[in-house]
Amino acid sequence: MSTNAHWKQRPAGANWGDFGADDQLGRLNWIDAAARVRAAREIQQGLSFSLSLPLDVPRQPVLNPRRAGPVIRPSMKNGVPIFNFPLGTDTPGATDVVSDDVVTMSPQYSTQWDALGHVCSCFDAQGSGTAAPVGYNGFRVVAHQHSNGNSDTFNGAAALSIDPMAQHGIQGRGVLIDLRHHFGDEARLIRFADIEAVMKADSIELHKGDIICFHTGLADIALNLRADDDHEILKTSCCALDGNDPQLLEWITESQVSALAADNHAVEKRNYALSKEQGPLLPLHEHCLVKLGMPLGELWHLSYLAKWLRDNKRHAFFLTAPPIYLRGMVGAPVNPVATV
Numbered sequence: 001m002s003t004n005a006h007w008k009q010r011p012a013g014a015n016w017g018d019f020g021a022d023d024q025l026g027r028l029n030w031i032d033a034a035a036r037v038r039a040a041r042e043i044q045q046g047l048s049f050s051l052s053l054p055l056d057v058p059r060q061p062v063l064n065p066r067r068a069g070p071v072i073r074p075s076m077k078n079g080v081p082i083f084n085f086p087l088g089t090d091t092p093g094a095t096d097v098v099s100d101d102v103v104t105m106s107p108q109y110s111t112q113w114d115a116l117g118h119v120c121s122c123f124d125a126q127g128s129g130t131a132a133p134v135g136y137n138g139f140r141v142v143a144h145q146h147s148n149g150n151s152d153t154f155n156g157a158a159a160l161s162i163d164p165m166a167q168h169g170i171q172g173r174g175v176l177i178d179l180r181h182h183f184g185d186e187a188r189l190i191r192f193a194d195i196e197a198v199m200k201a202d203s204i205e206l207h208k209g210d211i212i213c214f215h216t217g218l219a220d221i222a223l224n225l226r227a228d229d230d231h232e233i234l235k236t237s238c239c240a241l242d243g244n245d246p247q248l249l250e251w252i253t254e255s256q257v258s259a260l261a262a263d264n265h266a267v268e269k270r271n272y273a274l275s276k277e278q279g280p281l282l283p284l285h286e287h288c289l290v291k292l293g294m295p296l297g298e299l300w301h302l303s304y305l306a307k308w309l310r311d312n313k314r315h316a317f318f319l320t321a322p323p324i325y326l327r328g329m330v331g332a333p334v335n336p337v338a339t340v
């Protein structure tokens with residue numbers, strides 16, 4: 001253990017310290033200049049696919065009642081909405097007419113990245129009963145406060161926030177694993193053996209630093225729901241990874257990929273019963289975000305890309321997926337773009 005480490009005991013299976021005692025980028029470190037150059041070779045036709053749902057996709061409150069969808073309003077000036085607002089009002093003779101928005105929303109409502117600080121774990125509690133939540137590399141996700149006159153204001157997480165991811169930019173080789181094609185739209189827990197079978201059937205090769213995108217079809221279903229449809233279908237459809245499968249977790253560790261994304265709401269299945277007396281409710285989140293420093297992309301829209309790749313007998317592409325950069329956020333909207 002390095003003397004500067006933020007931890008005393010590294011949890012089993014964690015890579016803490018491997019990228020440096022103060023590292024907050026995790027396995028995204030593997031997406032370096034050489035990896036980007038290799039990834040750019042996947043651009044062969046120059047076609048681009050946006051992998052984002054609209055930020056106001058109809059999906060709540062079924063999937064995550066904690067998260068509010070966006071509300072968009074015009075900004076206000078002296079009680080006047082700045083929407084089709086003639087600048088000539090303030091500056092006689094000006095012919096410009098402007099509109100400005102104000103948006104409030106949960107940044108993780110729609111297509112998003114989980115930053116590493118999105119989930120921490122009480123590893124101590126699993127043995128000793130002492131709850132000491134820690135995140136990747138032993139960092140504690142404490143609030144970042146700025147002095148604001150006499151009071152302090154909350155400015156998000158001081159460690160493991162979206163900041164390093166936004167500064168990195170996240171451009172690399174994306175690889176699509178098409179679970180929907182092989183397993184359809186029925187709910188199914190995906191174990192390592194399933195992924196191995198799909199990769200063999202589709203001749204998929206992974207490289208160090210890749211970002212895997214699991215296509216399940218759920219985002220496509222969410223996008224096509226109408227207000228009066230039964231949104232419960234989102235809870236009972238499509239594939240999701242089985243975070244309780246030790247072989248799956250081991251494969252993720254060994255694969256040397258940098259991040260996982262999916263077009264479902266948590267990459268893994270949500271709402272498991274606890275598999276033992278104490279432990280994570282979201283074991284894949286703990287494994288990826290906390291132990292390995294691998295961000296998770298959720299609710300990406302992969303169906304158009306999946307069809308194109310299958311029609312063209314390909315599975316890899318150049319991926320550009322920088323999160324929105326608001327310092328301190330523990331998750332952020334992203335408009336990922338695949339170029340083939």
Ligand code: UVW
Nearest residue numbers: 108114265266282298
């Ligand atoms: C949690 O609810 C922990 O988040 P998500 O599935 O969006 O990562």
